[in-house]
Amino acid sequence: MLRLRSYIAARLLSSTSAAPTSPLHRLLSAAAAAPAVSPKNPSFAVEQYLVDTCGLTQLQALKASTKLSHLKSPSKPDAVLAILAGLGLSTTDVASLIAKDPLLLVAGVDTTLTPNVAGLTALGLSRSEVARLVMHHPSNFRLRSIVSKMHYYLPIFGSFHSFLRALNRGSYLLSCDLERAVKPNIAFLLECRLAVCDIAKLCTSTPRVLLTNPEHVQAMVACAEGFGVPRGSGMFRHMLHGVAFLSQEQIAVKLEYLKKTFRWSDAEVRVAVLSSPELLRKSKESLQLRSEFFFSEVGLEPAYIARRPVIINYSLEGRLRPRYYVVKYLKENGLIDRDRDYYNAVVLAEKVFVEKYICHHKEAAPHLAEDYATACRGEVPTRFRFA
Structure with a gap:
């Protein structure tokens, strides 16, 4: 057991940033203090380990244990938990990860997880960003190619946060084949005179563009041009998004x-x-x-x-209708000109709209802010009902 404690401590990635009193550290300490189970002991209870050490519910553990039936010792999963603790993940986070991807517990620590953490941080990601990447799709963390793919994607998307937005919409970005689709598609879009930042914006909203057969991307470009939008124009990216994957x-x-x-x-x-x-x-x-x-x-x-x-x-219930009610109320009560354009009120940023159309009239219409908030919830206040 002393060997296990020393092993776990060594696996904390030489990090002193994780608080020793974090939930996961307490959980690991409790696991270390539990009765020892010999690595060769065939009676090692995977399901109970998932509940007691990983924080899964009994039902989650029952389901996850079917993928870990070959596990005969806690040594490998303990080492994986130590890696996750080094990333600052909480007990709740770990339970969620393991329930989502039980095979993470048997991933190679020396061959995959530790090199992945080292490689990702070498690319400039903080440990908290690596943790967010792991939380998003834990099976990606088991891929040895994750570092090389992040090395390719980061310059295109410009930042980790921009890439993560794309990943939220296209979880296969880190498991797809870069050579067969992603790189040819990006090369073609560059040939179409799309700037790298425009490619990033297009693929953040529609990441499938990167993953699809290059012939589909070529068809999208032809369709955009068919609308009279030339390559390299300011509307080209927007038209590509509009026609994407539509016949x-x-x-x-x-x-x-x-x-x-x-x-x-x-x-x-x-x-x-x-x-x-x-x-x-x-x-x-x-x-x-x-x-x-x-x-x-x-x-x-x-x-x-x-x-x-x-x-x-724009959202009908969250923007169009509530703002129409406000404008109409102000006109009906002589607080703004009757020829004030509705469109000008709709396109304003929320903060600007509130300042210009609500706060500006708070003395003459003290209930307007409350009524507007009510309208944004889908209700129609009495003061907004006109004959």
């Missing part, structure tokens, strides 16, 4: 639906989509709800919306 037939159907729903002509729907390609990705239901609101409640004209299509992308 020509799907795009044609969506254009027809937009025309019908917003009463647009061919020219107007083209203007709208060129200005806001995101429209191609909106669901029919969301488009219908916004159309009814704009025409029936706000009283907008089709041409007005076509020239300002970005308003269709």
